[in-house]
Structures are given as C-alpha cells and as structure tokens.
Amino acid sequence: MNASRHYLAKAYFVGRKLISEIMAQVFRYVGKKLARVDGYTKVTGLEKFTIDIQLPGMLYGRILRSPYAHAIVKEIDTSEAERMGAVIVTFKDVPKVLFNPRLVSIHEVTYRDWLVLTDRPLYVGEPIAAVAAETEEKAQRALEAIKVKYEVLEPILDPLEAMKPGKPLLHKRIYLGDKEVEVRNNIACELRYEEGDPDRGFKESDIVLERVYRTNRRYHMQLEP
Incomplete structure (x- = not known):
C-alpha cells in the first residue's frame, strides 16, 4: 500500500512538472509569474486615482x-x-x-x-x-x-407579499420602449417557460417535497477582480 502511494505521488508530481513545461512553451502568460503593470506605482504611493x-x-x-x-x-x-x-x-x-x-x-x-x-x-x-x-x-x-x-410608508420587503392583490403599487408607470406598461400587483414583466407536463408529473410522483429557497443577488462571469 505504501509503495502504491509512493508511485502515485511521484506520478502526480512528474505529470504536474510536464504540464508546467508544456504550458511554458505554448503560453506566453498562463502559468508564468508576471509583475502587475500597476504594482510598483501602487505600493510606492505614486499611482494616480480619480480622487487625485x-x-x-x-x-x-x-x-x-x-x-x-x-x-x-x-x-x-x-x-x-x-x-x-x-x-x-x-x-x-x-x-x-x-x-x-x-x-x-x-x-x-x-x-x-x-x-x-x-x-x-x-x-x-x-x-x-x-x-x-x-x-x-x-x-x-x-x-x-x-x-x-x-x-x-410601509416598506415592501417580501416579493411574494408584494404580488398579492391590494398591496400598494411601488411603480405607477413604467415604459418598455415607447410603450407605457400597466403594472398590476407590482409585476413589471412576466415570462413563462414550460417543458413537459409538470402538473401530471407531480400527480404521478410518489413523494412531493415543497421548499422555499432564498439566495442573495448573483452576477455571472464578471471580469472585474
């Protein structure tokens, strides 16, 4: 067992070294240590920002x-x-x-x-x-x-509560292009996507679990650090 682990570890490091050598030959920047273009001016306090x-x-x-x-x-x-x-x-x-x-x-x-x-x-x-x-x-x-x-005024903090009839409208008028859009129950736009027959699927299921999940706001694939 110890011998097997030894050879696995050796193979791992040999493979890693080989990949690094290939990357060094193929890529100009990936896998290499590069100095930040603005690194020197920032650490020395010479960088100019908008406030300056x-x-x-x-x-x-x-x-x-x-x-x-x-x-x-x-x-x-x-x-x-x-x-x-x-x-x-x-x-x-x-x-x-x-x-x-x-x-x-x-x-x-x-x-x-x-x-x-x-x-x-x-x-x-x-x-x-x-x-x-x-x-x-x-x-x-x-x-x-x-x-x-x-x-x-009373704040509307729950989106599900805000969509109930009788809740105060947060936006009285909005526009999509040049067209004024009527807002009902605080729903500015509604998009529906359906695939298959979900109602039938629920009826035919042996067990149905219902949960409410909440997450914070997410953005995808942003470039900024």
Whole structure:
C-alpha cells in the first residue's frame, strides 16, 4: 500500500512538472509569474486615482439619499445650503424621465422604471437631491444643511407579499420602449417557460417535497477582480 502511494505521488508530481513545461512553451502568460503593470506605482504611493485629479474650476459633488425604504418627500428646504455657496439640484429641477439601469439582453426586462432624482424613494439610499461646491468640505456641509420632511410608508420587503392583490403599487408607470406598461400587483414583466407536463408529473410522483429557497443577488462571469 505504501509503495502504491509512493508511485502515485511521484506520478502526480512528474505529470504536474510536464504540464508546467508544456504550458511554458505554448503560453506566453498562463502559468508564468508576471509583475502587475500597476504594482510598483501602487505600493510606492505614486499611482494616480480619480480622487487625485484636480482641474481648474472643478466642483465636488455629494448625493442626498433617502434614509427610508419607502417614503414620500413632503418638503425639502435647500435655502441654508444655497447660502453656503453650493448649487443644489432636487427632484423638482430634473425632468421626470424614466431610465433602465439594468444591463440585460432580455427585452422584457429592459423596462424603464428609475428616476435620476425622486420624491418617492423606494429603497434606502435612493437619490433625492445633489450638491455641487468648490471643495469637498463645502459640499458635505451643504448636504447636511438640506432639511427634508418625509412621510414614511410601509416598506415592501417580501416579493411574494408584494404580488398579492391590494398591496400598494411601488411603480405607477413604467415604459418598455415607447410603450407605457400597466403594472398590476407590482409585476413589471412576466415570462413563462414550460417543458413537459409538470402538473401530471407531480400527480404521478410518489413523494412531493415543497421548499422555499432564498439566495442573495448573483452576477455571472464578471471580469472585474
């Protein structure tokens, strides 16, 4: 038994070495130790990032975001922030043009339902105003000077509950292309795929197990590290 393990281990390392030699001859980069192009500048602190760029007349921005998952902005007072010399843009100043933030290839899911700035935030962190000032400190102080009164609404946290009749609609109007889509029971689009006869399959099964599974949001095959 010990002899067999010895030969298996030896064969493994010989095979691994052979594969490495083949890869070294065939591939220019795969299987080789390469220095990161930006490694030296990053470890020495010489790398330039976006925050390091300063241009003549450049302004600094801040976004005022909703602290509530579902609310209506009843009042917004930007007078104090404006007295600080900042420029303020709220949902009152931008057109109500809906857009689609999703990068998907399925046409039905490309409906437009987001606003750049909104007075009816539907999640914590949704933008309702933006600030621009000559320095980061001024922009932050102006942001904190904006006074907002919210009417806090019941958040919809469960998608299955949200689809039940009588639940408040989160989106009153959405658009697919140039066509306005009617939203019912908070269902923006519905795609059905069927194969075989699942109802018959359940009836003919000796045992049927029903479970609810939940996962976090997943993205596939992204390139970023």
